[in-house]
Amino acid sequence: MHSWVDGQPASALASLKDRGLAYGDGLFETIAVSAGQPMLLDLHMQRLAQGCSRLAIAADHSLIRSEVLAYAQAMGEGVLKLILTRGDSLRGYSASPEAQPRRILQASPVAAYPEHYASQGVQLFNCATRLAEQPLLAGLKHLNRLEQVIARSEWQDPTYAEGLMRDTSGRVIEGVFSNLFLVCDGMLMTADLQRCGVAGVMRCALLAQAEHLAIPVHITDISLDQLQQADEVFLCNSVYGIWPVRAFTDLSWSVGPLTRKLQGIARTLLDV
């Protein structure tokens, strides 16, 4: 299916002066599409709006929402990627006040992950690449993703479905393309993302579900020791839902009951 640029079918970016290309000056969302519906759309639009607010990108969010709905309808099934850039500018970091944010919609097939990732759990690679601490960008799904590119290039062995990333101070933060949760004595733990990391839409949805189910949640700094002591460990994102983690370095975990319960919920959130 053709991509759309600013609402029009296009095979090429309208402009080489786009600040998304020049500086990674923009944001993106990766949205599961099921039966023509963009799943978790409200949360994706919320995160995008927060990103626009923090980066001072003046986008028309109702227009974006309607384009995403129409594009998803045309797609049917798959993964919809929305890239929103600050638009064009002349040379130099300074953005023109007249810059019009650019909307790019792209379709990919449904992600073809092995079924056993979800059923039996995954093995986590131990990434040497650390996340830098930059509070101004922490939590955002922005287009400056070289850390993830470098981290993902560390392993080719398909034994590892994902890689664990720590920050430069050694805190356990997230996967390369997932958020990480721990279950400790019935409590759900996930990393505080004030310094680095991406505040994933599925993470956000699961935190809301936990509140609804009265499962205690602790959003905090997580050490390797705490990871080691966890009863259950799982990854999540808004495309695959939940993958239990069964191994990382010399650590191993069974797939636990809370992981299974939340995995079922995540599945319903991603399917019409």
Add this chain to the structure above:
Amino acid sequence: MHSWVDGQPASALASLKDRGLAYGDGLFETIAVSAGQPMLLDLHMQRLAQGCSRLAIAADHSLIRSEVLAYAQAMGEGVLKLILTRGDSLRGYSASPEAQPRRILQASPVAAYPEHYASQGVQLFNCATRLAEQPLLAGLKHLNRLEQVIARSEWQDPTYAEGLMRDTSGRVIEGVFSNLFLVCDGMLMTADLQRCGVAGVMRCALLAQAEHLAIPVHITDISLDQLQQADEVFLCNSVYGIWPVRAFTDLSWSVGPLTRKLQGIARTLLDV
């Protein structure tokens, strides 16, 4: 003048799947062109090659060099921007081994800075945006430049020609689009760029000139106290050469003799 994409005149990026747009997965060089010649080309090509090596981008450097030479010849005068991306890929951070790096050449007019920036010196804005410490990316002129975009958005007042950026630990690093030098007791000082910052081509050229002139150089961590005690302060880049710094917060400096001497040298490096 039309931009070139992979050696061909183009008004649009060949592909929306370019990883430069998706992740800022690439590098750039901003090259002064005088009388059809790309100035300081060897240093630009050296830095690009180092960046490619560190990011594992397998580019054809002799092809890039010959394209830059031909494009500069066609431009005559101005600023040539070279963007080199890792090329296209499917969704996901993992790069395809078959990805062909993409070369984008763009022309801009000669930068129209007020003449008094060079003659009388500039006033520096005190940026609140701090540079994150990421040794894996430090020194590179990569496409992940949101920190610079945010920093540059902090001031609109044209009284300030540039802004001073510190790292998250408070060290004095560089300008938003310049490197910074101090002169202290006849010694040249500039920031160590092992944790963050861009290793500018003019910085590199000036360090070589200093060695040639037997001016002692200290590449080190720089504190605000050291900046305050400096006898002379100047900025440099490979487009404008050298701007003396005359004021920053409540500090002020005169334009000193070593700054003037190096400014003359920088001018010859940027003009045929």
